[in-house]
Amino acid sequence: xxxxxTTYNHKDFEERIYADWLKNDCFRAExxxxxxPFTVMMPPPxxxxxxxxxxxxxxxxxxxxxxxxxxxxYCALWLPGTDHAALATEVKVAQQLREEGLSKEEVGREEFxxxxxxxxxxxxxxxxxxxKKLGSSCDWSRLAFTMDEKCSLAVREAFFxxxxxxxxxxxxxxxxxxxxxxxxxxxxxxxxSEDAGHFWYFNYPVEGTEEYITIATTRPETxxxxxxxxxNPKDKRxxxxxxxxxxxPLTDRKIPLIADEYVDPEFGTxxxxxxxxxxxxxxxxxxxxxxxxxxVMNDDGTMNEASGKYAGLDRFEARKQIVxxxxxxxxxxKIEPHTHNVGxxxxxxxxxxxVVSRQWFVKMQPLAKPAIDAVAKNKTKxxxxxFSKIYYNWLENIRDWCISRQLWWGHRIPVWxxxxxxxxxxxxxxxxxxxxxxxxxxxxDEDVLDTWFSSALWPFSTLGWPNNTPDFNYFYPTxxxxxxxxxxxFWVMRMMFSGIEQTDKxxxxxxxxxxxxxxxxxxxxxxxxxxxxxxxxxIEKYGADSLRLSLVTGIAPGNDTxxxxxxxxxxxxxxxxxWNAARFVVMNAxxxxxxxxxxIRLQPADRWIISRLQSCIxxxxxxxxxxxxxxxxxxxxxxxxxxxCDWYIxxxxxxxxGEDKERKRATLGVLLFVxxxxxxxxxxxxxxxxxxxxxxxxxxxxxxxxxxYPRYNMKLSYKxxxxxxxxxxxxxxxVRAMKVEVNCPPAKKVHLYLVTEARRLIAANKNSILRLAGxxxxxxxxxxxxxxxxxxxxxxEIGQIFIPLGELVNLDEExxxxxxxxxxxxGEIARADxxxxxxxxxxKAPKKLVEDERAKKEKYLxxxxxxxxQLKGLFE
RNA sequence: GGGGGCGUAGCUCAGUUGGUUAGAGCGUUUGCUUGACAUGCAAAAGGUCACAGAUUCGAGUUCUGUCGUCCCCACCA
Numbered sequence: 014x015x016x017x018x019t020t021y022n023h024k025d026f027e028e029r030i031y032a033d034w035l036k037n038d039c040f041r042a043e044x045x046x047x048x049x050p051f052t053v054m055m056p057p058p059x060x061x062x063x064x065x066x067x068x069x070x071x072x073x074x075x076x077x078x079x080x081x082x083x084x085x086x087y088c089a090l091w092l093p094g095t096d097h098a099a100l101a102t103e104v105k106v107a108q109q110l111r112e113e114g115l116s117k118e119e120v121g122r123e124e125f126x127x128x129x130x131x132x133x134x135x136x137x138x139x140x141x142x143x144x145k146k147l148g149s150s151c152d153w154s155r156l157a158f159t160m161d162e163k164c165s166l167a168v169r170e171a172f173f174x175x176x177x178x179x180x181x182x183x184x185x186x187x188x189x190x191x192x193x194x195x196x197x198x199x200x201x202x203x204x205x206s207e208d209a210g211h212f213w214y215f216n217y218p219v220e221g222t223e224e225y226i227t228i229a230t231t232r233p234e235t236x237x238x239x240x241x242x243x244x245n246p247k248d249k250r251x252x253x254x255x256x257x258x259x260x261x262p263l264t265d266r267k268i269p270l271i272a273d274e275y276v277d278p279e280f281g282t283x284x285x286x287x288x289x290x291x292x293x294x295x296x297x298x299x300x301x302x303x304x305x306x307x308x309v310m311n312d313d314g315t316m317n318e319a320s321g322k323y324a325g326l327d328r329f330e331a332r333k334q335i336v337x338x339x340x341x342x343x344x345x346x347k348i349e350p351h352t353h354n355v356g357x358x359x360x361x362x363x364x365x366x367x368v369v370s371r372q373w374f375v376k377m378q379p380l381a382k383p384a385i386d387a388v389a390k391n392k393t394k395x396x397x398x399x400f401s402k403i404y405y406n407w408l409e410n411i412r413d414w415c416i417s418r419q420l421w422w423g424h425r426i427p428v429w430x431x432x433x434x435x436x437x438x439x440x441x442x443x444x445x446x447x448x449x450x451x452x453x454x455x456x457x458d459e460d461v462l463d464t465w466f467s468s469a470l471w472p473f474s475t476l477g478w479p480n481n482t483p484d485f486n487y488f489y490p491t492x493x494x495x496x497x498x499x500x501x502x503f504w505v506m507r508m509m510f511s512g513i514e515q516t517d518k519x520x521x522x523x524x525x526x527x528x529x530x531x532x533x534x535x536x537x538x539x540x541x542x543x544x545x546x547x548x549x550x551x552i553e554k555y556g557a558d559s560l561r562l563s564l565v566t567g568i569a570p571g572n573d574t575x576x577x578x579x580x581x582x583x584x585x586x587x588x589x590x591x592w593n594a595a596r597f598v599v600m601n602a603x604x605x606x607x608x609x610x611x612x613i614r615l616q617p618a619d620r621w622i623i624s625r626l627q628s629c630i631x632x633x634x635x636x637x638x639x640x641x642x643x644x645x646x647x648x649x650x651x652x653x654x655x656x657x658c659d660w661y662i663x664x665x666x667x668x669x670x671g672e673d674k675e676r677k678r679a680t681l682g683v684l685l686f687v688x689x690x691x692x693x694x695x696x697x698x699x700x701x702x703x704x705x706x707x708x709x710x711x712x713x714x715x716x717x718x719x720x721x722y723p724r725y726n727m728k729l730s731y732k733x734x735x736x737x738x739x740x741x742x743x744x745x746x747x748v749r750a751m752k753v754e755v756n757c758p759p760a761k762k763v764h765l766y767l768v769t770e771a772r773r774l775i776a777a778n779k780n781s782i783l784r785l786a787g788x789x790x791x792x793x794x795x796x797x798x799x800x801x802x803x804x805x806x807x808x809x810e811i812g813q814i815f816i817p818l819g820e821l822v823n824l825d826e827e828x829x830x831x832x833x834x835x836x837x838x839x840g841e842i843a844r845a846d847x848x849x850x851x852x853x854x855x856x857k858a859p860k861k862l863v864e865d866e867r868a869k870k871e872k873y874l875x876x877x878x879x880x881x882x883q884l885k886g887l888f889e
Numbered sequence: 890g891g892g893g894g895c896g897u898a899g900c901u902c903a904g905u906u907g908g909u910u911a912g913a914g915c916g917u918u919u920g921c922u923u924g925a926c927a928u929g930c931a932a933a934a935g936g937u938c939a940c941a942g943a944u945u946c947g948a949g950u951u952c953u954g955u956c957g958u959c960c961c962c963a964c965c966a
Binding site for chain 1: 902903926
């Protein structure tokens with residue numbers, strides 16, 4: 014027989030237990046038509062990334078739900094996977110190349126991809142190992158990767174279908190261009206920040222006059238691409254200039270002065286330079302007025318030939334020189350400091366350049382509508398519900414999605430161009446001949462797809478779609494998606510419209526949204542701040558169970574949470590408590606033959622703890638079903654620590670150490686029954702330690718992970734009896750408090766006199782009361798004090814307690830104590846009267862409530878009388 | 890400009906459909922090596938639930954407004 018150590022030490026078993034679960038295939042979801050499936054898709058972390066606190070919380074929440082459902086008998090599939098993270102990974106590999114003094118272009122596409130795959134092989138396993146350390150019970154046999162065969166096929170198929178329906182198009186539009194990564198980005202990949210900049214006021218000469226139009230700009234270098242200046246049509250100051258021609262300085266171009274509603278006459282000078290190639294609003298204006306689009310910048314952020322003599326200069330150098338030149342020409346009116354929101358690349362931080370570029374887009378309007386309806390019709394539900402509003406807000410204002418990226422790492426766009434006739438061919442499988450002219454000279458589009466295009470298909474691409482696989486048929490649609498609110502626009506939304514469009518079903522029925530894990534001061538954890546806490550270090554120090562529990566206690570769905578060491582310590586302490594409670598039970602059960610709960614003659618205390626267990630089972634189950642993980646965890650901790658450890662284990666000691674063999678056996682039976690259930694309830698939260706403890710239990714069969722989740726049993730709820738037994742607890746608490754209040758040394762046993770009608774109940778629990786209250790004897794009496802001795806007294810639920818304490822009692826202190834007690838009771842009576850004397854309350858409130866209030870008042874009146882009598886008695 | 894969160898004990902936060910005396914952890918005070926656990930036990934102090942109205946017999950909880958604070962989106966060149 015193994016022995017349990019005095020303190021819980023995660024290092025003794027976490028690794029061993031995980032290996033054992035794997036060995037026994039505990040996480041594998043075998044299709045079972047007798048069972049109801051429960052499917053969760055893991056949000057795929059970046060394949061070369063590392064586990065951070067956000068992941069840790071996300072994974073923990075999913076694992077709790079999956080383990081819970083698995084134990085409840087569902088066929089639970091938690092499908093893990095990783096994301097190729099096109100841009101993020103490419104940036105890293107390019108950086109590695111730079112360290113070798115090489116560039117992407119130098120090594121070429123093929124070699125670059127070879128290196129990236131090698132990089133993926135090298136680091137792709139790391140995140141998976143880290144997920145395992147957390148205890149994640151995912152089905153590793155189904156581990157997916159967004160660029161594996163399955164997912165790639167799904168990507169081509171989805172693209173093909175959208176293309177055929179005309180929902181994917183290629184066009185020249187303003188996109189966000191990162192000059193650092195040299196690729197287009199979608200709107201959601203832009204991060205805005207308030208940057209200090211300037212407003213430059215320039216004069217543009219009006220042709221054929223001595224007059225000037227003054228414009229203000231924050232990006233002087235773009236003036237070389239101006240193709241008009243606009244004013245508001247209602248702006249009287251400029252109406253006489255509308256239609257006139259301006260001379261664009263530094264060039265020999267003539268540009269028109271046009272009128273457009275877009276211009277705000279109150280802002281700046283009321284005249285706006287229009288640069289359709291380099292500003293989204295200007296682009297729209299340009300379309301309305303049929304203006305030429307002149308790009309003046311290259312993809313790397315240098316000026317191009319269209320900028321004349323500034324060609325080749327970096328955009329910021331060109332800015333300097335242009336401002337200087339304008340000043341020289343006397344066309345610079347003034348410079349004002351100006352802070353404005355500037356877009357930056359979410360990956361490399363480079364200031365983005367809005368430019369006109371030919372890219373692939375997904376038409377969003379037709380896709381957004383059904384996605385909105387699905388949530389409006391409750392086909393998919395957000396928890397908490399408020400996130401549906403945010404979801405609507407996004408989809409209702411959505412613009413077309415730029416999906417092409419000028420990168421190499423990713424899904425190549427499945428479009429080929431015939432080099433002979435120029436035909437554009439979209440196909441799932443690589444075409445060999447041009448269907449139009451029969452040429453074999455076909456060239457695939459150079460670009461790859463936005464990473465999120467493949468992530469959007471994740472709930473079904475991982476199950477084998479578009480093939481009609483058994484997995485897809487059984488596990489799809491999935492049940493719940495667990496993710497942070499920051500991912501709604503990137504991912505949740507896109508999975509929704511992609512799922513509905515491609516499979517005609519919502520991809521998940523529930524979306525459980527959680528908040529961000531912040532640092533101790535409430536700041537976002539970030540690399541640049543260096544305030545991130547490494548979950549692996551926490552696991553090393555406190556264990557995965559402690560980390561998991563600390564991440565889900567005290568959290569509310571959708572709210573941010575702070576991570577602190579003290580929280581982990583609190584969790585660790587709780588786990589140690591569970592450990593020791595189990596140790597206590599196991600030690601006492603050593604070698605004993607323990608009866609089943611059904612074969613035991615239960616005592617009041619037994620029924621009380623079993624009753625508490627039943628309500629714990631019910632509340633925890635309900636909370637988990639509602640995704641209230643924080644509440645479930647709190648309830649469990651409260652039950653285990655307070656009800657089970659502090660009360661029942663203590664109450665059980667007289668029986669365990671007593672002479673009555675039968676009673677001892679029975680008590681052990683109850684202890685084991687409750688412990689067994691508690692471990693099962695706790696398992697989803699703290700899987701390792703519960704599994705470890707389970708192996709020590711004399712009556713345990715198999716493992717917790719594969720055991721049945723406890724079910725609420727009404728026959729064991731013993732509501733009335735439990736309520737009655739609370740009187741015993743109340744009595745013990747009252748005696749303890751009295752002893753402290755009158756400065757009685759804890760070790761000194763007191764003689765209790767009780768006036769009570771619950772003599773049988775108290776007699777039945779005599780030994781427990783003596784032990785827990787620190788008393789030497791209990792004596793029932795009829796009169797209001799202990800046989801004429803000087804006593805202190807207290808009124809409690811089941812009667813009045815008198816303790817003779819002789820010289821220990823300070824009369825003044827005792828009088829003060831009783832007066833305070835009297836005040837409290839009077840307050841309660843006044844409160845009850847406030848309600849009961851209100852006719853409306855008596856007439857309109859539920860009867861039960863009124864009756865309760867009356868009973869309460871009676872009780873307090875009785876208490877008041879007793880306390881007053883005792884006060885009087887003090888001076889006799 | 891649009892959308893949303895938060896404001897409850899010294900600190901960090903819970904508070905399920907309105908209904909006992911508003912809870913927890915940490916911290917604080919006092920006392921305890923009580924045959925599982927000092928990563929512990931017992932007792933206690935500490936809150937006019939931001940403010941003002943409204944609905945209601947009854948509001949931390951619902952509605953309106955105000956103040957403070959944070960986030961997301963859009964964006965005036």
